[in-house]
Amino acid sequence: MMSEREYNPTELLICIAARQMPDAVTAFIGTGIPMLAASLAQKMHAPNLVAVFEFGGTGARLKRLPRAVGEGRTFYRGLVASGICDTMETAARGFIDYGFLGGAQIDAYGNLNSTIIGPRHHPPKVRLPGSGGANDVGSLCWRTITIMRHDKLRFVPKVDFVTTPGYLSGPGAREAAGLPPNTGPYRVVSTLGLLGFDEETRRMMLLATNPGVTVEQVIENTGFELLIADQVGQNEPPTAEELRILREEVDPERFYI
């Protein structure tokens, strides 16, 4: 067995994200870590995970790592190669179970910012790429899982711009805004731990810490008051098998890891 030191933080994020992906569900997969996690999940416990890429690829065998959300590998040996209206409208009808997201900032309600940094929309202090499909995914999928680096610059009391809806201002706010009921943030996979959302307050709650991380460290690196589960679990480090598949099969070119 490998010792727990022999993996990097990105590999840990990918492995923990992959473990959140059940078999035989549909999931919107975006560029970057979600792609690696989906590929790893398919090769581990979820061979029938249906990866949906927003520009039209559905049900690909993620044999080789896609480097772009529109490229051939997003529908390699896939079930469907359609277009973005089809995938987004599939989500709008309630057919997409999970959506994987990232962002520059997240708040206690899981609202995400990937548009600007700073107080003013235009011209902004820092211009980020923008919503892309994230807003649609965060609006229309049943459950979203966000993957983020964990520090106070990213876990903030108030995001500078709500690009993608989490629970907005709290309980009932999504429904009041007109978003489909029973949707919203489900998990946050961070470099420090696994987080969920309290059913009543809709605020972020620490569920488990990553290997070597204390609850205090998570609190210190979070810019808002974090709820702590009654029993905080511990995420298992990547197994030798997960690391082998990740390095030899998922990303042998070392694009990301």
Next chain:
Amino acid sequence: MHVIESGLGEMIQPIDLDGFREWNREKKSRALVDKLMSEQEAISRFVYDGCYLGTELYGTVRAPMSLVREVLRQGKKDLRIAGQGVAELDLLLGAGVVKTLDITYIGLEVYGTSAALRREVESGRVEKVVEWSNGGITWRFKAAAMGVPFIPTRSMLGTDTLRYSAAKVVECPFTGMKLCLIPALILDVGLIHVHRADRYGNAQVEGISGFALEMSRACKRLILSAEEIVDTEEIRRYPDRTMIPYYLVDAVVHAPFGAHPGEMVYLYERDEEMLKEWVDSFQTVEGTQAYLDKYVYSLPNHEAYMDRVGRERLAALKAAAEGR
């Protein structure tokens, strides 16, 4: 219909549906006219300063790179842009020719944020930025394709993306639920790169369709570049594969490797080394200028671009294409 909220963003391209119908009646010939022409002719005839331009597909994939390089070569400026793309829009931003932007995503995927987008938007040189989601901007094309002024959706609600868009929130007259109305977007000029077309503009795409179906129907002028020009009989043999019928099209340009340094599914791989050269160059203003001089301004046309890249290199990308 009761309007509950209006996005603060401006309608960069006002909606004129009846004008679009008249345009399609008067300016789009139903005759089979030979539209095969050089990229110089296509861009000089149909793209003009200040026009509203859209491109398809996304990322490095099937992007109309040779056409966009020609837009820059001809010095077109003050462009208004539908910002759902990556590579080709990064080029336009790097060259400083974008005035206003309906944006959903401009970034470099695996290579991170776009330095050119940051420079142009943070400096205020891009004067207006209106936000959308990928679904949102595509539904704008779909509304135009349907000939209606808007499409109701359940995206963008409750967010700053909506607040800084030009969408509106209304109460549905049938159900009472809140809906986001996405306004139609009719492009002055659309640029789409396809796998094959005939000289009249009948065109087929392989792999995912992205938003070519919707966008091709939402353009006053549509310029196609194609990897291969085929006989119309070839189109007629597989009419089920035709995505774009000739009457939507104003120009057909033969452009093998027209998406380079990006990829064309089943035909050629993306050119990783040259994508890195691009991304590295674009980190600075000087580097961007040097890149554009080397690969755009100093070259007369796409043929010369292919020579500069190297025919052997292109052949290797073709050999590396992944199969089905």
